[in-house]
Amino acid sequence: MPVEGLTIRRAEPEDSGALYEMFISPKLYANTLQLPYPSREAWRQRLSEPGDGTHNLVAVVDGRVVGMFGLHAFPRPRRQHAGAVGMSVHEEWQGKGVGTALMRAGLDLADNWLNLTRLELEVYTDNEPAIRLYERFGFEREGLLRRHAYRDGRFVDAYVMARLRAPAATGSP
Numbered sequence: 022m023p024v025e026g027l028t029i030r031r032a033e034p035e036d037s038g039a040l041y042e043m044f045i046s047p048k049l050y051a052n053t054l055q056l057p058y059p060s061r062e063a064w065r066q067r068l069s070e071p072g073d074g075t076h077n078l079v080a081v082v083d084g085r086v087v088g089m090f091g092l093h094a095f096p097r098p099r100r101q102h103a104g105a106v107g108m109s110v111h112e113e114w115q116g117k118g119v120g121t122a123l124m125r126a127g128l129d130l131a132d133n134w135l136n137l138t139r140l141e142l143e144v145y146t147d148n149e150p151a152i153r154l155y156e157r158f159g160f161e162r163e164g165l166l167r168r169h170a171y172r173d174g175r176f177v178d179a180y181v182m183a184r185l186r187a188p189a190a191t192g193s194p
Contacts, residue, residue, distance in 0.1 A: 024082060024119060024122065025082075026082050027087075027119065029079070029081075029123060030079060031076070031078060034065055034068045036068060036086050037065040039085065039086035040068070041060075041064045043088075043089070049109055051172060052145060052148050053107070053109060074094040074096050075094075076092045076130060076135075077089060077091050078091075078092075078127060082119075087110065087111045088120065088122075090123040091108070092104050092105075093106075102138045102188075103137060103138070103141065104141070105140070105141045106127060107142065108124065108151075124154060124158050125158075128158060136188070138188050139183060139184070140160070141181065143166065144180050145169075145172075145177050145179050146177070146179060147177065158184065159184045162180045163181045165179075165181075166179045
């Protein structure tokens with residue numbers, strides 16, 4: 022069920038404060054590679070200077086940023102068909118369709134505008150809601166990264182997942 026009043030748009034530098042507030046939540050950063058105690062300045066820089074091939078989208082409800090989707094298209098010639106994705110949803114908005122809307126918008130960008138045929142991501146093996154979401158959108162588990170990251174005093178494993186799409190037709194005979 023779609024979230025009433027939800028819009029997806031490109032992230033702007035002015036969103037840095039809202040994303041900072043979102044990422045101070047221990048529940049949220051525990052499922053990312055972010056460290057606790059983020060700085061406002063780091064978020065401002067991240068959105069002001071995203072880098073080549075980086076596309077950041079935000080989910081907004083009633084003027085409030087409630088989620089973020091990041092897509093990095095790889096610039097190397099032999100990897101230009103691929104990109105990496107990452108996503109986070111404000112802890113108060115998890116399980117309400119925000120992640121689905123962000124994923125749908127991000128995949129539209131990747132498929133219909135950037136012509137990426139391989140999307141990759143990493144997700145902790147204990148983040149079952151995220152894994153279910155990714156699988157609904159065609160991501161498959163390709164491998165296990167043992168002791169991938171250090172979180173809350175211990176090492177945790179992660180899955181490498183990817184979604185493959187057939188290349189777009191050229192429209193030429």
